[in-house]
Amino acid sequence: GENVEQHPSTLSVQEGDSAVIKCTYSDSASNYFPWYKQELGKGPQLIIDIRSNVGEKKDQRIAVTLNKTAKHFSLHITETQPEDSAVYFCAAHNFGNEKLTFGTGTRLTIIP
Amino acid sequence: ETGVTQTPRHLVMGMTNKKSLKCEQHLGHNAMYWYKQSAKKPLELMFVYNFKEQTENNSVPSRFSPECPNSSHLFLHLHTLQPEDSALYLCASSQETGGAGSSPLHFGNGTRLTVT
Numbered sequence: 001g002e003n004v005e006q007h008p009s010t011l012s013v014q015e016g017d018s019a020v021i022k023c024t025y026s027d028s029a030s031n032y033f034p035w036y037k038q039e040l041g042k043g044p045q046l047i048i049d050i051r052s053n054v055g056e057k058k059d060q061r062i063a064v065t066l067n068k069t070a071k072h073f074s075l076h077i078t079e080t081q082p083e084d085s086a087v088y089f090c091a092a093h094n095f096g097n098e099k100l101t102f103g104t105g106t107r108l109t110i111i112p
Numbered sequence: 113e114t115g116v117t118q119t120p121r122h123l124v125m126g127m128t129n130k131k132s133l134k135c136e137q138h139l140g141h142n143a144m145y146w147y148k149q150s151a152k153k154p155l156e157l158m159f160v161y162n163f164k165e166q167t168e169n170n171s172v173p174s175r176f177s178p179e180c181p182n183s184s185h186l187f188l189h190l191h192t193l194q195p196e197d198s199a200l201y202l203c204a205s206s207q208e209t210g211g212a213g214s215s216p217l218h219f220g221n222g223t224r225l226t227v228t
Contacts, residue, residue, distance in 0.1 A: 004154070009152075034216060034217075036219075041221065042114075042221050042222075043114060043116070043118075043202050043204075043219030043220050043221045043222050044155075044202075044217075044219050045114065045219065046216045046217070046218075049216065089154075089155065100157070100217070101154070102154040102155040103154060104152060104153065104154050105152075105154075
């Protein structure tokens with residue numbers, strides 16, 4: 001089955017700087033990669049996603065890049081703000097077997 | 113609000129108790145899910161319901177019993193749990209099953225379960 005590894009597990013960034021979270025996946029049949037943000041006391045919320053036919057997608061301060069050859073994808077947050085502090089999860093989805101596999105999460109802390 | 117409401121938010125129960133978790137979605141979705149979230153582990157899919165029919169049971173112990181009376185409501189009945197079952201239990205919904213790109217998952221805020 002699919003295996004998704006996520007790094008780092010914790011990340012502290014000065015406010016205004018950029019943050020990058022990286023994930024690798026094992027199943028080359030995976031073709032959809034969402035990112036979820038989980039704030040304290042809340043459930044995960046989808047913040048951005050990318051399909052396998054696209055290499056990069058951007059939405060304001062967040063962007064996701066995908067390298068299908070290397071089987072890795074990354075979340076980039078620019079101009080970080082205190083409200084970006086949360087746990088971020090990557091996931092990989094295989095349309096063939098309809099399995100969505102999550103990474104173990106990255107706790108991002110923005111230092112004011 | 114996420115459109116997916118879970119109750120209770122917190123639950124403490126003994127190993128011999130019977131309790132139920134409730135989930136309601138107001139998004140008109142057809143698929144509902146139970147996930148278990150434990151510290152430093154990936155989200156674990158437990159059950160999937162599509163149009164009220166269970167389509168997946170991810171080798172979950174029988175002390176967890178799901179019920180889906182309609183497409184908007186999902187329950188998780190708990191009995192004779194173990195301390196290692198303590199976790200955050202998340203309900204999610206999507207338009208279609210599989211968490212596919214055309215129908216991403218919408219999560220509730222979870223029930224924090226502690227088994228003593």
